[in-house]
Amino acid sequence: MNIDYSKVKKITINAPLKLDCGETLEKFDIAYETYGNLDETKSNAILVFHALSGDQFVTGTNNVTGREGWWNQVVGSGLPIDTDKYFVICANVLGGCMGSTGPKEINPKTNKPYGLDFPVITIKDMVSAQTHLLDFLRIKKTLSVLGGSMGGMQALQFCSLYPERTFSSVPIACAASHSAQNIAFNELARQAIMADPNWDSGNYFLSGKVPRNGLAVARMAGHISYLSEQGLQSRFGRKLQEGDGLNFSFDADFQVESYLKYQGYAFVDRFDANSYLYITRAMDYFDLYKLNNGDLSKAFKNTNVKFCIISFSTDWLYTTEESKKIVIALNSIGAQVSFVNIVTNNGHDSFLVNEPEFFQTLKGFLDSTYEDFKNENSR
């Protein structure tokens, strides 16, 4: 499938970005979308961070892939993040593949795609890059920075680095460091990609043969980890794809197999395999504990940011316990922190699906926080 990226809106930042790995990007692109309008006092800007497989097209239609925005149920007119009320900004992360500088973009030094010459990036690099977008949009302080999964990790990192640039934050279904289990799942995904002969040490852009199978398997592994045991069981059980007999073959007999295959191969058409390597690596390296000598509270020392931490009961990738650790760290320094654990069967994916209690929590927090921020700005 040929994808037309010409419809991506982007800015080029002509300032060097010093990366955690030691390298410097002399200039870089940030592809982004905005929804709604900035109000007069600039009190209603919300910076949404996307997760591993997401992009800047939060809601409406992604005009590159033609797919629905990944947070269509949360962001939009009359929805919990109401675009009639808020100015929503989302950027494609550095290392991504929806227009921001990443391994599939052209390396100015070689005039060829970066491939594995792209430097290994971190969550901190992603967040630093996005502050340039806020500068470009002339937003000094957002009402909130928020996101789920890797988006939540970016939100935490943002609040740690730039506490003066946001009034509040909602880190959802995330953790302050990647667990061994998370790293293991990501490594499984990377090994699947790298085992595909088409991957060609990341140089598949030379042959034009995309490592479809590897990336699809990577995505399938991811998908299993995003759902819960109960969720999979109640949705698929042992239901067969067709008829009521087994085929005695290795085709997709079970509906769950067919579902995974569909998810895996649908992903291949819209995502770059090298990007998957880079972004999962960035997630694995994320460790706010280690950055603060084991004391997470130091990451948020003297913070005035209002936090609302949200976890989901059946999320076994970013567990409720991990979220509670963040709450405890924030509580220990007297930060303004709220916490809700949503009871659900939908696992890690809960933040992406219809989850009314989650929606209500998010909406209540944002709407009341907006009133407070407006008051602060009108003083």
Place this chain on the structure above:
Amino acid sequence: MKIQDDVLAGLIDINSKVLDVGCGDGNLLLYLKRNKRIDGRGLEINQKNVQECLAKGLAVVEGDAEKDLVNYPNQSFDIAILNQAIQQFYEPRKVLNELLRIAKQAIITIPNFGYWKVRLNLLVTGTMPVTKTLPHSWYDTPNLHMSSIKDFYNLCSLDNINVIKSISISSNKISDITSNNLEIKNLVSELGVFVVSK
């Protein structure tokens, strides 16, 4: 119960840092935020209540005081409030002492089991009292550890807790409880409000 909020607000200094344990829908915290400009936090077990608190702009954590108070640092609040909740804990004594570890002072309110209507109710009917402040039947009550004002006093002296101030509330009448009038106040109070410290 507006009168109770007024009594509690009267016991709290302006700009205090307050933890309301079992803060419910957050109305008391909101009242204190508006009228005493407190820096308030809440801990609440019921998610619907937590959601209501968030919609009011309050910082409230969903959690169980008996498990989660341990995570709060020593003396990190001026005041911890436990409003008609102490009787619902498995280990009220432990919770009380935890509150005094976390906060310089605690304000505890208890529905008084020594109130004459409660005593009479049990005496006359021979069944567990069901009254305005104790509206549940014995089999579905959340109240595990009922106490009287006198019981609470005794626990405080047992654990070397200072009762800085105690107030009787009955039929919207407020009066001070002292060691001299303890017996009578234990009989005529619907609610007891205690300011305690260690």
